[in-house]
Amino acid sequence: MSCCAPTEIVSDIERVERSAPSPEEMLLVSRALGDGIRQSDLSVPGVHCGACIQKIESGLSKLDGVVAARVNLSTRRVSVxxxxxxxxxxxxxxxxLGYEAHLFDPAADKKDETLGELIxxxxxSGFAAANVMLLSMSVWSGAxxxxxxxxxxxxALIATPALAFAGRIFFRSAWNGLKRGRANMDLPISIGVLLAYGMSLYETIHHGQHAYFDASVTLLFFLLIGRTLDHVMRERAREAVKGLARLAARGAMVLRPDGSRDYLPTEEIEPGMRILLAAGERVPVDAQVEEGASDLDCSLVSGESAPQxxxxxxTLRAGTLNLTGPLTIRALVAAKDSFLAEMVRMMEAAEGGRTVYRRIADRASALYAPLVHLTAFVTFLGWMAVSGDLHRSITIAIAVLIITCPCALGLAVPIVQVVAARRxxxxxxxxKDGSAMERLAxxxxxxxxxxxxxxxxAPRLVNANAIQSNTLALAAVMAAHSRHPLSKAIATAGASAPHQALSDIRELPGYxxxxxxxxxxxxxxxADWAVSGxxxxxxxxxxxxxxxxxxxEFEDRLRDGAxxxxxxxxxxxxxxxxxSGDRPAAVAKLSSALGIQAFRAGVLxxxxxxxxxxxxxxxxxxLMVGDGLNDAPALVAAHVSMAPATAADVGRNAADFVFLRESLSAVPLALRISKDSGRLIRQNLTLAVGYNAIAVPIAILGHVTPLVAALAMSLSSVLVVANALRLKGAAGPAIAQAAGNTKIGGSTLGSMEAV
Structure with a gap:
């Protein structure tokens, strides 16, 4: 054992202890999911490929008490x-495992340090490559x-510091893996670059005719071009999530019980706190208006641009914008449980979902690193046996190392998921889950x-005048304890009638x-439940x-685009x-208006x-599309499910997709995007596998230089990302508004199927 080993171990332990939060802090920032399960979100900047994902997920999943670990490549976030x-x-x-980590801060609006380092x-490397190339031209001219x-x-003097500085992006990642006895995708790249440099330095020291500093530096330059373009395009695909995060208020003015005012960060706002919301400020957390009146921009929630x-x-949703007047509101939930936070989590879950294709690509990427080194080593031995030329054998082995890097394969699936979630x-x-897109297709x-x-x-009670006022008041008091649309209609119609005292009020879903x-x-x-016989x-x-x-008796109208x-x-x-739990006549009338032949009425x-x-x-x-408390069991039982944002909490939580706007066109649109994303994933996997099937044999045969190999490898990754960006999300032809305004009902629509 090396004499410095204990010191290194102590250093590592001290570093971890300094960076790792205490158990109490971890518990405080974690989120309760129910059934004794909590979730912690960590930021791991070193994640950059499919092998990293597989390594982290498998390592964390083996820990006692860990139920699941998921890595989001785009956000470099690990959810445990x-x-x-x-x-x-x-x-x-x-x-x-070789990864530095810290607590994930969703509110942080930090500069993209990775992009700055890459640039x-x-x-x-570009400056060094240009100058070394000029010097090499002098040698080629006959010096x-x-x-x-x-x-x-x-x-050599130009290339050495350039490689040390520019190459550390690859070297650092490769070394962290080696220290833990693991190989990642940056290892073959690092070996290839260092071998090219070392071979050139050897030739220079021994007065050789050729040196390849231009190849090693230019090789690094092209590799960095690919890595930078990949990073930029992935960040571009994630603009939707970043835009959501920017909509979150940084803080709010809290009104204390004694009348004093404190400005608190959004994360410190607790349910029940009273907040003063000025015009021009965003709602920090889901809240209810207590005093004042104003107009709000709710386009984030409903897609409707007209002020509300x-x-x-x-009830106000976090992230909506107060436009005209001051309000006093009361917080209903903490920031991490707000509607805006839920949307951000759903977006990131969609990017990191484990589809069948994703699992296949991850397994293949994990096996690739050792296979790459074995292939390059066998190629070196083969060329040495055939030619006996050490220089040529090493050059070809370097080309094989570079060209077989499975970066394109590791990006093939997750980049499509990122773009699809944004669209x-x-x-x-x-x-809510990336695998839902696969199931929807x-x-x-x-x-x-x-x-x-x-x-x-949003049905309207149409026979309120025919009901005695005391009977309507009684019904309104009962209906106020339900979120069913028909209950709301009764509660609204009887809101002005004198209230009656009732006890033991309870709701029976479906009845x-x-x-x-x-x-x-x-x-x-x-009626068959409430009335005898x-x-x-x-x-x-x-x-x-x-x-x-x-x-x-009620009337309602079809959703826009139905x-x-x-x-x-x-x-x-x-x-x-x-x-539907409604009467057969009402369900038959609606089904006929939509052109749906099969229907069942009166169902619980x-x-x-x-x-x-x-x-x-x-x-x-x-595919089950429903919104209410009574739909939750069916939403869970379906192959895939969808609910509107206006659905009851239990229905929205049970659904795989949530559509924010009123139009039902979200259903065929989501289906089309899911099918298109599946097609692009298959194309990307074909591109990645096809690239290696063609490029590797050519490199093994000695027809590819390390420089060309770097260019080919970078282009394969960029091609995969660019192909994913082809996914379109436009809604297509405008939905006919006439259908959206059709009224169905009169005296019979919408019996209380799940009041």
């Missing part, structure tokens, strides 16, 4: 889910003897909920709301002790059906999930 109890040694493990290295040696030594008027009682976001669609059946999904979910007043049991909801054909009713009191979206899905050959939440499961058992791959 672990069980509460004992904090896993995350930082120590990452350091042992500086690129400039220095002999001491003059030639002088030119070689001057070239808010008054006391209105979807630009169209108002959020993805496979669907052959679409199952729609009705109220709040095919319709806008309705029940409450007690003295000895009386009131039920508001499905009730008929499912009847709509939403109010009963007392099983006796009918009143029936409620007719056109259904037609486009039908053109793709997809089967469609409607599942469990029935919806059972129907989706039945489709799966029959070999179908259903």
């Amino acid at each position: 889910r672990w069980r509460e109890g004992k904090m896993p040694p995350l930082f120590e493990t990452l350091d042992r 500086r290295a690129l400039g220095i 002999e003897g001491s003059t030639r040696d002088m030119f070689h030594w001057v070239s 008027h808010v008054a006391p009682g209105a 979807l976001f630009e169209s108002g669609i959020m993805v 496979e669907i052959d059946t679409v199952v729609f909920d009705k109220t709040g999904t095919l319709t806008v979910g 309705g709301v029940e409450a007690r007043a003295g000895e009386n049991l009131y039920r508001l909801g499905r 009730g008929n499912a054909e009847t709509g939403t009713v109010l009963s007392r002790n099983g006796q009918f009191l009143a029936e409620f 007719v056109e979206s259904v037609r486009r899905l039908g053109d793709l050959g997809l089967q469609m059906e409607v599942l 939440p469990g029935d919806k999930a059972e129907r989706v499961t039945e489709l799966t058992r029959d070999g179908r791959k259903p």
Whole structure:
């Protein structure tokens, strides 16, 4: 053992202890996911390839208490889910694997230090390459003897510091891997560059006729061009996530109970705090208006550019912009649980999802590094046996090392996921998992909920004047305890009536709301549940002790783009059906208006999930589109699922996709982008594999110089990234507005399927 080994170990331990936060701090910044699971997000700047992803994920997943570890290549972020109890040694493990880590700060708006380092290295290597090339031209022109040696030594003086500075991007990564007994993609690059330099220095010292300083420096220059372009294009693809992060307010003016005011960072705002929001400021966290009235720019949430008027009682989403007047608002959640934070997490989850293609590419990249070195070594031995020329054998081996670097393969899948997530976001669609895009491309059946999904979910009570005021007031009090669209319509219609005292109010998903007043049991909801001997054909009713009191009639309108979206899905050959708890007549009328032949009415939440499961058992791959509490089981059971942003929290959390805008055109658009991204992933994998299938044999046969190999390898990576950027996200032809404004209903639409 080396005498310096203990010192190095102590140094490493001290460095880790200085950089790693305490368990208490880790617990504070982690996020509770439920069921005793927490998530910690770490920033790991050294992640740059598929092999890094595989190494980190496998290393962290082996730790006791770690449930899952996921690496996002674009953000260089590692998300670790672990069980509460004992904090896993995350930082120590990452350091042992060769990666420096620190806590991820989503609010940080830092300069892109990686790009700055790449550009500086690129400039220095380019300057050195140009000057060394000029000196080499003098040698090629016939310089002999001491003059030639002088030119070689001057070239060495220029190349040495240039390689030391510009090459450290590759050398540092390769050395960190070697210290831990692992090989990464930068190792063959580093060996190739250093071999070319070492061979040139040997020739210079021994007065050789040829030196290859120009090749080694120019080789590094081209490699840095590829690495820089790759970084720039990946950052360009991630502008959507960066734009979201910039919408987050940095802080807010908090009004204390004693009347004092404190300006707090957004991360320190807690639920229940009162906040003074001036005109021109963004809402820091999800909140409710307590005092004041104003107009808000809510385009982030709804996609609607027209200002939205808010008054006391209105709910505000984080990131929306207060336009006209001051407001006093009360925080509903912490910043990490706000709507804006949820969107950022969904975007990053979409980029880092583990599709089948991603897993294949990651495994291949992990096996590539040892295969590359073995191939180059065998090539060297083969050429030595055939030619006996050491110089030529080393040159060809260097070319093989460079040209076989699997950077293109490591980028083939994740870069498409990044671009697809951005395209979807630009169209108002959020993805909770990258694998959902792969599953969406496979669907052959679409199952729609009705109220709040095919319709806008904002029905209006049309027979309020025909209902006695005290009966309407009673129904309004009960309806106020439900988020179902029909409940909201009843609560709104009876808001001005005198309220009655009720107790034991509870909601039964799929049936309705029940409450007690003295000895009386009131039920508001499905007629066959609320009324003794009730008929499912009847709509939403109010009963007392099983006796009918009143029936409620509503009207609603189709979502914008519903007719056109259904037609486009039908053109793709997809089967469609409607599942609703509403009456058969109402569901049949809506299905007919949309051109959907198959529908089921009067179904409960469990029935919806059972129907989706039945489709799966029959070999179908259903997409479930729903919004309510009663749709959550079906959303979970489906092959893939989608919900509007207006959905109940449980429905939105259960869905794989969330669309922010009112139009139902999000469904065919997401399907098209998912299919296009799958096609581009297959193209990228074909390009990466095809490149190696063609380039490697040519390099082994000695027809490629190290310089050409560097250019080819860089171009392959750039080609893969550029191909991913071809993914388009435009919504296509405008959706017919006439269909969007169609009214369905009158006296019968929308019985309370899940009040």
